[in-house]
Amino acid sequence: MAPLLEIRRLCTEFRLATGVLKAVRCVDLALEPGETLALVGESGCGKSITAASIMRLVPPPGRIVSGSILFKGADLLKLSEDEMRGIRGNRIGMVFQDPMTSLNPVFTVGYQVAEGLRIHRGLSRGEAEREAVGILEQVGIPAPGERISDYPHQLSGGMRQRVMIAMALACGPELVIADEPTTALDVTIQAQILELLDRLKTENRMGLILITHNLGIVAERAHRTAIMYAGQIVETAETSELFRNPLHPYTRGLLASLPEFGTPGEKLATIAGSVPDLRSDLSGCPFRERCPIGDDACAREDTEMKEAGHGHLVRCMKAP
Amino acid sequence: MRALLEAKNLVKQFTVRGGLAQKRLLTAVAGVDLELFPGETLGLAGESGCGKSTVARLLTGLTAPTEGSILYDGKDLSALDRGSLARFRREVQMIFQDPFSSLNPRMRVSETLAEPLVIHRIGSAAERRERVAWLMERVGLSAHQLSRFPHEFSGGQRQRIGIARALAVSPKLIIADEPVSALDLSIQAQIINLLQEVKQELRLSFLFITHDLSVLRHLSDRVAIMYLGRIVETGSRDDVLERPLHPYTEALLSAIPSIDPEKRRRRVIARGELPSPLSPPSGCPFHPRCPYAEELCSQLRPGLDEKEPGHRAACHFSEKIYRSR
Numbered sequence: 001m002a003p004l005l006e007i008r009r010l011c012t013e014f015r016l017a018t019g020v021l022k023a024v025r026c027v028d029l030a031l032e033p034g035e036t037l038a039l040v041g042e043s044g045c046g047k048s049i050t051a052a053s054i055m056r057l058v059p060p061p062g063r064i065v066s067g068s069i070l071f072k073g074a075d076l077l078k079l080s081e082d083e084m085r086g087i088r089g090n091r092i093g094m095v096f097q098d099p100m101t102s103l104n105p106v107f108t109v110g111y112q113v114a115e116g117l118r119i120h121r122g123l124s125r126g127e128a129e130r131e132a133v134g135i136l137e138q139v140g141i142p143a144p145g146e147r148i149s150d151y152p153h154q155l156s157g158g159m160r161q162r163v164m165i166a167m168a169l170a171c172g173p174e175l176v177i178a179d180e181p182t183t184a185l186d187v188t189i190q191a192q193i194l195e196l197l198d199r200l201k202t203e204n205r206m207g208l209i210l211i212t213h214n215l216g217i218v219a220e221r222a223h224r225t226a227i228m229y230a231g232q233i234v235e236t237a238e239t240s241e242l243f244r245n246p247l248h249p250y251t252r253g254l255l256a257s258l259p260e261f262g263t264p265g266e267k268l269a270t271i272a273g274s275v276p277d278l279r280s281d282l283s284g285c286p287f288r289e290r291c292p293i294g295d296d297a298c299a300r301e302d303t304e305m306k307e308a309g310h311g312h313l314v315r316c317m318k319a320p
Numbered sequence: 321m322r323a324l325l326e327a328k329n330l331v332k333q334f335t336v337r338g339g340l341a342q343k344r345l346l347t348a349v350a351g352v353d354l355e356l357f358p359g360e361t362l363g364l365a366g367e368s369g370c371g372k373s374t375v376a377r378l379l380t381g382l383t384a385p386t387e388g389s390i391l392y393d394g395k396d397l398s399a400l401d402r403g404s405l406a407r408f409r410r411e412v413q414m415i416f417q418d419p420f421s422s423l424n425p426r427m428r429v430s431e432t433l434a435e436p437l438v439i440h441r442i443g444s445a446a447e448r449r450e451r452v453a454w455l456m457e458r459v460g461l462s463a464h465q466l467s468r469f470p471h472e473f474s475g476g477q478r479q480r481i482g483i484a485r486a487l488a489v490s491p492k493l494i495i496a497d498e499p500v501s502a503l504d505l506s507i508q509a510q511i512i513n514l515l516q517e518v519k520q521e522l523r524l525s526f527l528f529i530t531h532d533l534s535v536l537r538h539l540s541d542r543v544a545i546m547y548l549g550r551i552v553e554t555g556s557r558d559d560v561l562e563r564p565l566h567p568y569t570e571a572l573l574s575a576i577p578s579i580d581p582e583k584r585r586r587r588v589i590a591r592g593e594l595p596s597p598l599s600p601p602s603g604c605p606f607h608p609r610c611p612y613a614e615e616l617c618s619q620l621r622p623g624l625d626e627k628e629p630g631h632r633a634a635c636h637f638s639e640k641i642y643r644s645r
Contacts, residue, residue: 042504042506186367187533192589216578258534259538260534260578267516268513270510271509
């Protein structure tokens, strides 16, 4: 089966006064229809810029410098801006972290959910609003017929996130990118929203890219997981394999530092230091200075991804 | 042993303006009792809007309670003379969630750390300089960085500065409101370890407020779970988090996504959302979302009763629901 999305050697940079910031450095990713891929990393690792690159919404002064993004075989980077507008919000939907800042405060939620339907499907205002009611019902908003005339500030955080999901799903996309969709929500509401995304994904056979820093969510929801560090994918595998058998020292460090695995009252394992400045020279392994097993060889050459069996790839020359 | 800090039936109400000059009363804290003993870490958990941060502000004396009283070292806070109040303000310090907004961007780190010493008239200028350098090293930063401004530090480093500021005046009790929630994963573990270290080394008591139950489990000796302005369950860490006796605690625990497949319990999903504290439900505040609710729950609010030694829960049916365990 042809992959739904295939990213090849994607590089995205920001030209700043203080130097060139290489936010995404040669990223390869693939996603099948109906699959959930988790993209995991800490702030500044490039996961959100990778998502913005897929949508071709990298904020200036950032730009995609090389690579290709094949969506059902067609390279999104070669499309005109008009053609891209026909894909965004239509065949690829996006759910952002903070529904308060991503929804427009001066339009009703009904208008915002219906907007995509009017633009992409040419529905009239009335038809689009009627359809919007159905979609709001699908995402679990009670009394959707009344809620469509509410403004975002009249809804709770959980309800606003449901509206965001309704907007992303309105046109029946084949791919949804969810960037930290539950980070701003309470755990009991988070559980409801993740349940909802999972159900809708299965019903509509969508591909889902789930960007998060929460490893528990990853373990429960994703088929495959890619770990990002300093703009690169450093490890990727099926989720269960990754958690059972992490190979990259960074992945191992992250898992070991979770309070869930610590003994109460005792010291947690930590990763020394902090992430490198992406404006600096990043030749060699970017993790080497924090790495418990790194040595001089790690500084000398760039590390390539190597296969460790069963589609488990790791970017570390010392990894077993 | 006498409690270091004790809250008795704390109530805090705010007046909220609705449309057309309507005024409504919002009860953020609706009768909270707490005790914190010397050397102990009490973890206070709950979701946003449950009143946990208001409790922190009440306990530090930053806002006055509408009803109820706070005793520090056995003395009522509202009746302290100036000298005792100054002592209270020195001995009880806070650490905040957001290391970006809780440091003054125009002050050098040296000034930020010296300010509490100046306010409380501790030491000579030279002694303060020495103390500030010691604090900086104690939290894992270097004294060479003292002349820098907050923006020159990362989030984790800024949180270390926030901790150093709280430690400056040798407090007895630290109230930490979500001190690691804004930090990245690999930094979170570093800060949790630092908090543990200083707690043991300086024999501090801690009130630790968080929504993250795995952090709570790691740091607390005793735990209190809040819902809609009330404590619904309290007891030792293991009693509450391993053998909860309140359906809300159970729902909260089972909603946490876990890496360990064996830890993924039977999901008890709380229905719906947190009701508005402007119009709290009748009876038990959790009953509209509770999977076990019966008729009595909507009529009578359960008290926070002792169900097992040292383990209290506010639920009419906890014996029935959890007996089988």
